[in-house]
Amino acid sequence: MTALASAPRGTGTRRPSREAPARAVRTLLRGLPTLPAVVLLAVFLAGPIAYCVYYAFTDMQLTGASGARFIGLDNFTRAFRDSDFLNAVKLTLVFVVGSAVIGQNTFGLALAILMQKATKPVRALVNGVVIAAWVLPEVVAGYLMYAFFYDQGSLNSLLDALHLPAQNWLYTMPILAVCLANVWRGTAFSMMVFTAAINDVPQELTEAAEMDGANPWQRLWRVVLPVIRPSILTNLMLITLQTLSVFGLIYTMTRGGPGNKSETLPIFMYQQAFQNSLIGYGTAIALVLLVVGALFSVVYIRLLKLEDD
Amino acid sequence: MAAVATPPATSAGHAAPKTVTPRRSRRFRPSRVVINAVLLAVSALYVLPLVWMLLASVSNTNSFRLTMPSSLTLDNFDAVLNIDTTYRPMLNSLLLCGFGTAVTVVVSVLAAYPLSRYRSRVRRPFLYTILFSTGLPITAVMIPVYSMFVQVNLIDSMPATALFLAASALPFGIWLMKNFMDGVPVVLEEAARIDGANTMQVLWRVVLPLMRPGVVVVTIFTFIGMWGNFFVPFILLLSPEKLPASVSVFTFLSAHDQTQYGQLSAFSLLYSLPVVLLYLLLSRKLGGGFALGGALKG
Numbered sequence: 277m278t279a280l281a282s283a284p285r286g287t288g289t290r291r292p293s294r295e296a297p298a299r300a301v302r303t304l305l306r307g308l309p310t311l312p313a314v315v316l317l318a319v320f321l322a323g324p325i326a327y328c329v330y331y332a333f334t335d336m337q338l339t340g341a342s343g344a345r346f347i348g349l350d351n352f353t354r355a356f357r358d359s360d361f362l363n364a365v366k367l368t369l370v371f372v373v374g375s376a377v378i379g380q381n382t383f384g385l386a387l388a389i390l391m392q393k394a395t396k397p398v399r400a401l402v403n404g405v406v407i408a409a410w411v412l413p414e415v416v417a418g419y420l421m422y423a424f425f426y427d428q429g430s431l432n433s434l435l436d437a438l439h440l441p442a443q444n445w446l447y448t449m450p451i452l453a454v455c456l457a458n459v460w461r462g463t464a465f466s467m468m469v470f471t472a473a474i475n476d477v478p479q480e481l482t483e484a485a486e487m488d489g490a491n492p493w494q495r496l497w498r499v500v501l502p503v504i505r506p507s508i509l510t511n512l513m514l515i516t517l518q519t520l521s522v523f524g525l526i527y528t529m530t531r532g533g534p535g536n537k538s539e540t541l542p543i544f545m546y547q548q549a550f551q552n553s554l555i556g557y558g559t560a561i562a563l564v565l566l567v568v569g570a571l572f573s574v575v576y577i578r579l580l581k582l583e584d585d
Numbered sequence: 586m587a588a589v590a591t592p593p594a595t596s597a598g599h600a601a602p603k604t605v606t607p608r609r610s611r612r613f614r615p616s617r618v619v620i621n622a623v624l625l626a627v628s629a630l631y632v633l634p635l636v637w638m639l640l641a642s643v644s645n646t647n648s649f650r651l652t653m654p655s656s657l658t659l660d661n662f663d664a665v666l667n668i669d670t671t672y673r674p675m676l677n678s679l680l681l682c683g684f685g686t687a688v689t690v691v692v693s694v695l696a697a698y699p700l701s702r703y704r705s706r707v708r709r710p711f712l713y714t715i716l717f718s719t720g721l722p723i724t725a726v727m728i729p730v731y732s733m734f735v736q737v738n739l740i741d742s743m744p745a746t747a748l749f750l751a752a753s754a755l756p757f758g759i760w761l762m763k764n765f766m767d768g769v770p771v772v773l774e775e776a777a778r779i780d781g782a783n784t785m786q787v788l789w790r791v792v793l794p795l796m797r798p799g800v801v802v803v804t805i806f807t808f809i810g811m812w813g814n815f816f817v818p819f820i821l822l823l824s825p826e827k828l829p830a831s832v833s834v835f836t837f838l839s840a841h842d843q844t845q846y847g848q849l850s851a852f853s854l855l856y857s858l859p860v861v862l863l864y865l866l867l868s869r870k871l872g873g874g875f876a877l878g879g880a881l882k883g
Contacts, residue, residue: 306703309784310711313696313755316688320752321718321726328729336732387627390620398621398628405631411864413813415834416853420634422838423641423846429649430633460631492616513720521722524815528835542724549728558728565725573720577713 325566332563336556351560361561363536364544368520370451371458371540376519379459381512384466388474389496391467403467410464418528421457422446425529450530450538457525462518466511473507474500506579513576520569541565641850649846661851670833670848671855678829678856681747681818682811688751689807690800693758698788700759701766702774712763718756726753727820734821741823750817754807761806765799766792798870805867809860830856 335347355361387406391399409417424430425445432442445453477500485499501508523542526532532539532547539547541561549558641647642661644654665671700708730749731740739745773795774787782790793800815831822828828836834856837849 303705303707306699306784307705307707309695309698309788310700312692313759316692316748316752316755317718320730320749321721324726324729324733325721327733328726331729331732387624390624393617393620394624395617395621398624401628402624405628405635407864407868408635408861409631411809411860412857413815413831413834413860415813415815415831416638416857419834419838419849419853420638423637423649424634426649430637433650434633460634517720517722521724523724524819524831524835528815528838531839542722545725545728549731555728555732559732562725562728565722569720569722569725570717573717576720577716580716 328559328563328566331556332560334556334559336559337553347556351557352564354557355560355564360536360539361544364539364541364561367451367536367538368540371455371522371526372516372519374451375455375458376462376515377512379455380462380466380515380519381508383459384463384511385470385508387463387467388470389500391471392474406467407464409461412461414461414524415528417457417461418525421453421460421525422529425453425457446530447534450534454526454529454538457529458519458522461525462515465518466515469507469511469514470504473504477503509579510576513572513579517569517572517576520565520572638850638853641847642854645847647845647847661845661847662855664845664848665852665855670837671830671852673826674828674830674833675856677743677827678812678831681743681750681829682808684744685747685750685754685811686804686808688748689754689758690804692751693755693762693803694788694793694800696759697762697766698784698792700763702771715756715759719760723753724816727816731820740821741827743822743827746818746821749821750811750814753817754810758803758807761803762799765796765802768799769795801870802867805863809863812860 332351333346333348335345335350387402391402394402412420426432427444427446431445435442481499481503482495485495490498521542522540523546526538526540526543527546530538532543536544542565545558545561545565548554548561637649640652640654643657643659644652645656645658645660646652646654700712734740734742734745769792774791777787777791813831815835818829819832819835822832830852834849834853837852
């Protein structure tokens, strides 16, 4: 963020030639249209992040900003001794790995591969319903999933009809319910990324493999998957980042409960900051989330290199 | 990144299985039947919650069970179609997202032009910063944003909330817009430059008309994203009369023990309708998500 805010002013100053001032002015004028974006991003994103870094080291409370004292690393040492925080970290890991890395990614890839071989109306149907779940607003998706997993909901009706044991999903295994809900809602994204990637695999490659006697499995494992590997990595990064910050879906379904059995980091952060009025502590947890997100984001940028530099 | 400028990649995939194996595809293939059956089963599971919402909204039984309603009724819609339950939250959503989207689109067009057209030492770090910001979890920023808004007295302000929504959509907007703009040939601008047009005129008269599909994609995706956003207005807005539909669905659900599920389903349906229609419009015109998928491939 600092590069963003300070860079336009810093250019051209190191050039000693006589053209230098004119060049600097020209660069500045050319860069002028980015100014509104720079201001908005600096005020609403860079500002809060700087704020976050500062307040994570204070004991600020919801009642008044004036009472914030600098307390060093206390919020963090407290977090790592707080069994609720560790529980939230564990559940966030389960949620991200279970619903994004395994769930959405694998399921989306499977759907994209199967759809290549399906008949046209079936493909259109799958596309339609999977994307419909994705387009729905988050809270509506949460409400529908709440109704689906509810004790008297559609899932248990279905299980009854199939003579399988029904149970109160939102009570006995809420983290599984929210994971499945996130798979239901988010798979469309992976499916679309993979469909586009598979369509871009050169036909000569698969044809050549078939000529050499490769069966469909071999063509998939040895040709298609290696070729679309960059898309798989990009997709993994993006859905990890999205899943890391899921709030509305879980909050509408379970509010983190029962107890704290589905309390992921965003929910824990919200509850500490607003329900327990510990803004400083909540901010420290936010900083942990931000740092994890930033690390993933850096890996993502490295995968997605700027093509023309 | 060229994939962004030519989004409808849908037709390319259809031909592939047939042309690769012309002899076999005419024959009856059991594997294809199995694949179709599996996909149909998946669709059925996927569509269950959606069907439940549709049925619940037109039945008066008010239950979570998936049952065919004995008689169809529009009572639920009648009950929610009033100012407090539907019209005001929807209007608030429209104001927040309309203003936010307008700001995002205008600001990202402006920012995309120099990023797409000029080479300078600032460009690369700027683009990397934008790309980096697209990945930051906005959820995590909300608590500091709340504290900041409290200090400068912007809590419960709709314009400030809309501006925050715009800023959070900006990195992705600029990134997409820059990629679409890269697809417009520079040659066309040079003629206009020779005729004495300045940058703004070139941008407005030459570049924008040529990248209208790109602007439509960014506009619709930004709007859909903001329309569904729950956490930002949930944190930044307090007065009940300022809350958008996303938050009112939530308060509706958690208000009473005996929630009127028929009414809530009717309202959810009304609230979801605009984004579903916008998405359909987008996919008809541009191949929908494939444009987005292409943009992210790198």
